[in-house]
Amino acid sequence: MPKLSVTVITRNEASDIGEALKSVAWADELIVVDSISTDDTVAIARQHTDRVIVREWPGYVTQKNYAASLASHNWILSLDADERVTPGLAGEIQATLRDAPSCSGYRMPRVTWHLGRWIRTTDWYPDYQLRLYDRRAAQWTGRYVHEAMSVRGPVGGLRGELQHFAYRDIADHLETIDRYTTYAARQMHETGRRAGFVDLAVHPPLAFLRNYVARGGIRDGVPGLIISAMNAYYVFLKFAKLSELAIESPVHHEAPKNTKQPL
Numbered sequence: 001m002p003k004l005s006v007t008v009i010t011r012n013e014a015s016d017i018g019e020a021l022k023s024v025a026w027a028d029e030l031i032v033v034d035s036i037s038t039d040d041t042v043a044i045a046r047q048h049t050d051r052v053i054v055r056e057w058p059g060y061v062t063q064k065n066y067a068a069s070l071a072s073h074n075w076i077l078s079l080d081a082d083e084r085v086t087p088g089l090a091g092e093i094q095a096t097l098r099d100a101p102s103c104s105g106y107r108m109p110r111v112t113w114h115l116g117r118w119i120r121t122t123d124w125y126p127d128y129q130l131r132l133y134d135r136r137a138a139q140w141t142g143r144y145v146h147e148a149m150s151v152r153g154p155v156g157g158l159r160g161e162l163q164h165f166a167y168r169d170i171a172d173h174l175e176t177i178d179r180y181t182t183y184a185a186r187q188m189h190e191t192g193r194r195a196g197f198v199d200l201a202v203h204p205p206l207a208f209l210r211n212y213v214a215r216g217g218i219r220d221g222v223p224g225l226i227i228s229a230m231n232a233y234y235v236f237l238k239f240a241k242l243s244e245l246a247i248e249s250p251v252h253h254e255a256p257k258n259t260k261q262p263l
Helices: 017-022 041-045 060-069 087-098 170-190 197-201 203-214 217-245
Strands: 004-010 029-034 052-054 075-078 083-085 105-108 110-114 117-119 129-134 138-141 148-151 155-157 162-164
Touching: 004 017, 004 041, 004 060, 017 029, 017 041, 017 083, 029 041, 029 060, 041 052, 060 075, 060 138, 083 087, 087 105, 117 217, 129 148, 170 217, 197 203, 197 217, 203 217
Parallel strands: 004 029, 004 075, 029 052, 105 155, 110 162
Antiparallel strands: 075 129, 083 162, 105 129, 110 117, 138 148
């Protein structure tokens, strides 16, 4: 049976890292790579593992690949500090490894807790994440945001859910949108993408309708309405910032305040 290493990258995640590591205490190895946190993230992480490394922030992709390179085992479960592995998912991962994996990587559904409930509507669900992989056949790719796993070989699926505690409240949600739309706009700008009238006037309302109607946000009542509107705002702000970059010099890439993932 292949052994499993869990990797987590962090920056100022003191409120989350302990619970994240508790949810994977069954794994063979826990590795935390911290980007010089100014809170108690490192101290809390060291209560759960002695594999805690502190280094400068080089970007999401580089940091995640670096964490994987430190692992003692080839099978990796990449976890964010604001995520938890449910007992059901843990058992499924262990069974998959025990039965000799037939794939090079595995996706799992992720469910987000926000506004007092688990959100299983809108673009937020099932939000499949490829997090379990054989590092000999896979690596993280991308630039500033929306990093992805590139896998050489078949990819399978797991049924157990990965829990995501993405935002403390709406203010935290808005702060994250502001930060990640800046990264997304820069990334599009550097690849030659430009924003036009349709991007600003048509794409946001279409995003709202997709989230609220087609993807069932209406079934989640007021939280579904708020999340659908916020997702549409994300689309608008991303293209507004892309439009701004056409007339202004892009700002330099800085380390994020934390490692929460984009919408």
